[in-house]
Amino acid sequence: MSFSAIRCCSPLSHNECGGGSAPSLAEKSIRFILFRYLRFTVLAREMVTVPARIVTIANQKGGTGKTTLTMNLAAGFARRGRTLVLDADPQRSATQWGKLAPEGRAYSVAVIPVADDLEREVERFRDYYRFILVDCPPTLETDTVHRAMVAADVVLIPVLPSPVDLWASLRIAHAVEDAKQRNRGLHARLLLNQLEARNALSQSMQQALAEFDIPALKGTVQRRAAYRNAALEGLSIYELARRPKPAVAEIDAIIEEVLML
Numbered sequence: 001m002s003f004s005a006i007r008c009c010s011p012l013s014h015n016e017c018g019g020g021s022a023p024s025l026a027e028k029s030i031r032f033i034l035f036r037y038l039r040f041t042v043l044a045r046e047m048v049t050v051p052a053r054i055v056t057i058a059n060q061k062g063g064t065g066k067t068t069l070t071m072n073l074a075a076g077f078a079r080r081g082r083t084l085v086l087d088a089d090p091q092r093s094a095t096q097w098g099k100l101a102p103e104g105r106a107y108s109v110a111v112i113p114v115a116d117d118l119e120r121e122v123e124r125f126r127d128y129y130r131f132i133l134v135d136c137p138p139t140l141e142t143d144t145v146h147r148a149m150v151a152a153d154v155v156l157i158p159v160l161p162s163p164v165d166l167w168a169s170l171r172i173a174h175a176v177e178d179a180k181q182r183n184r185g186l187h188a189r190l191l192l193n194q195l196e197a198r199n200a201l202s203q204s205m206q207q208a209l210a211e212f213d214i215p216a217l218k219g220t221v222q223r224r225a226a227y228r229n230a231a232l233e234g235l236s237i238y239e240l241a242r243r244p245k246p247a248v249a250e251i252d253a254i255i256e257e258v259l260m261l
């Protein structure tokens with residue numbers, strides 16, 4: 001219905017509707033009800049803002065794929081709703097990634113570096129985005145990871161598929177427990193990254209996984225050139241010239257799983 005049509009339905013605007021005879025009582029009542037209904041739906045839409053879902057990507061071990069997964073998951077989330085990346089790592093890898101794209105092309109999600117007071121930054125943006133992803137530094141020596149988990153709905157912990165790498169990540173499990181003291185609703189999941197194609201998880205790997213109290217997502221990410229190429233070009237796998245379908249499918253599957261938590 002056009003704006004003029006709505007105005008025409010307004011009980012205040014019957015003079016503008018043209019036509020000769022005055023509207024009957026029934027017509028007036030219908031216009032009045034219609035006008036109230038339209039006003040109510042417009043107001044209701046303005047009032048109902050769903051706060052963003054906050055997904056933190058953390059592991060105190062470097063090189064497990066935090067930034068790679070943050071950037072690609074964010075691009076996938078952006079296809080489902082407004083998405084923002086908060087770069088909480090002082091190394092600023094995500095921020096650099098967001099600026100790297102060649103002339104005329106761009107990584108599709110805004111990346112904002114945050115220094116301190118992460119919770120305040122999250123609150124600042126929460127009503128304007130559907131999803132906020134937080135890329136964390138590879139350390140538990142500062143309180144950044146703790147804050148990012150306290151502010152989050154979900155924390156994803158990328159781990160590499162070797163028992164040695166996995167043991168090196170064990171400390172994050174204690175950090176998750178600490179964060180849960182302040183944020184009882186926090187969902188924590190391990191995310192296996194850089195799996196080799198067709199390799200089933202070794203038994204030692206399964207034993208090492210069982211040492212975590214944190215369950216693993218069903219979805220996993222394989223080691224693929226597409227992820228390295230995306231990083232080199234400052235794009236996501238969704239934006240590469242030749243879209244890598246298997247990579248897109250595995251990231252989409254992880255997003256769907258996260259949305260179900």
Ligand SMILES: Nc1ncnc2c1ncn2[C@@H]1O[C@H](COP(=O)(O)OP(=O)(O)O)[C@@H](O)[C@H]1O
Nearest residue numbers: 062063064065066067068194222223224227228
């Ligand atoms: N699934 C993957 N397949 C191939 N290379 C990957 C994958 N995940 C991460 N990498 C590469 O591993 C390295 C470390 O990843 P990065 O995201 O920087 O880790 P972190 O942020 O945890 O330090 C980078 O060179 C990145 O391109």
Ligand SMILES: [Mg+2]
Nearest residue numbers: 066067089093
């Ligand atoms: Mg990183």
